[in-house]
Amino acid sequence: MRAIGFEENGGPEVLRTVEVPNPDAGPGEVLVRVAYAGVNYAEVQHRLGDFGPPDPLDIPGMEASGHVAALGENVSGLAVGDPVAVYLPDGGGYAEYAVAPARFAFPLRTSLGEIDLRTAGGVALVLPTAYGVLAGAARLRPGDSVLIHAVAGGVGSAAAQIARALGADTVYGTVGSSDKAEYAKRFGYDAVFPREDFLGAVRDATGGRGVDVVLDPVGGPTRLASLEVLAPFGRVAFYGEAARHPDLNLPLLPLWKNNRALTGYTIGDVSRRAPDVLRTHGLAALELVASGSVHIDVTDILPLAAAAQAHERMQAGRNVGKTLLAV
Ligand SMILES: NC(=O)c1ccc[n+]([C@@H]2O[C@H](COP(=O)([O-])OP(=O)(O)OC[C@H]3O[C@@H](n4cnc5c(N)ncnc54)[C@H](OP(=O)(O)O)[C@@H]3O)[C@@H](O)[C@H]2O)c1
Structure with missing residues (x-):
């Protein structure tokens, strides 16, 4: 072949x-x-x-x-x-x-x-990942506010729509360039910000409260700044290193002192150790596509x-x- x-x-x-x-x-x-x-x-x-x-x-x-x-x-x-x-x-x-x-x-x-x-x-990669990051790693709850990085791409655009379907209240996105912000608006974001200054933009948009969940596939400075925009008991779910930065070495005390959590998602590990969960997430997300909730x-x-x-x-x-x- x-x-x-x-x-x-x-x-x-x-x-x-x-x-x-x-x-x-x-x-x-x-x-x-x-x-x-x-x-x-x-x-x-x-x-x-x-x-x-x-x-x-x-x-x-x-x-x-x-x-x-x-x-x-x-x-x-x-x-x-x-x-x-x-x-x-x-x-x-x-x-x-x-x-x-x-x-x-x-x-x-x-x-x-x-x-x-x-x-x-x-x-088949995109949907179980987007669903698993939101429902599994980030434990998204109805009414949560969500910020998704690299939102014009494959996983990002699906995640925005799945977040809404799972009951997210407000959904913000970030992108690496202004033309992508224009494109990403079709996925129903409340706002899409340039990633370079998302910290101030999210604080302004949320009246200083921050968001309950951040989805971060980018890494490096984006991951560090994402921790800063978490509301109390907020979660940064990270699942990629698109910018290919070196890994971060983070002290744990700021998580305790600021009521923050960091949580990871890797589909390969889910496929080996919890294959039925992966299938459940994939089927649930496909139903959202079939119903027209996710495009x-x-x-x-x-x-x-x-x-x-x-x-x-x-x-x-x-x-x-x-x-x-x-x-
Ligand atoms: N953990 C898992 O199981 C899992 C599974 C699938 C995908 N992922 C991760 O999810 C992310 C999205 O995957 P995808 O396949 O849907 O790709 P994609 O979002 O369609 O494309 C990658 C995006 O990464 C962003 N990016 C940021 N820094 C970049 C850089 N230095 N060079 C190139 N792109 C950069 C770009 O968006 P901007 O222009 O907005 O920056 C680009 O559009 C990736 O990080 C991928 O590794 C993880």
């Missing part, structure tokens, strides 16, 4: 088209004929080497949509030909066929209607062979919404 892979870490140019044998579905797995693969920041970091070197050829891609092509042993509830969105914890989505754990294959025919393959190409904004569809171009744009921070590769 045709796939996009890399044999060394580096810039987008290390991604190249390769011919590899079709993968097989083992016990508890499904083989999917891929229609669309979502492009995610995690795959940029994978290529750059943040998760280690390739072994020996890595095929990136943590989410895809398509039809079930074969079932491994001990798989129930799915049939060959079913349309699904798959979360791929070990990558492999930038390819004609991908193998996913069956519990992370989300049926697109839901009780509320069928989700199309195009939309579904950008959901996945596919802004760009490139051919599989143009994966490097998609990576280049994302690494430079120029993407908005969801970018897909059509396989």
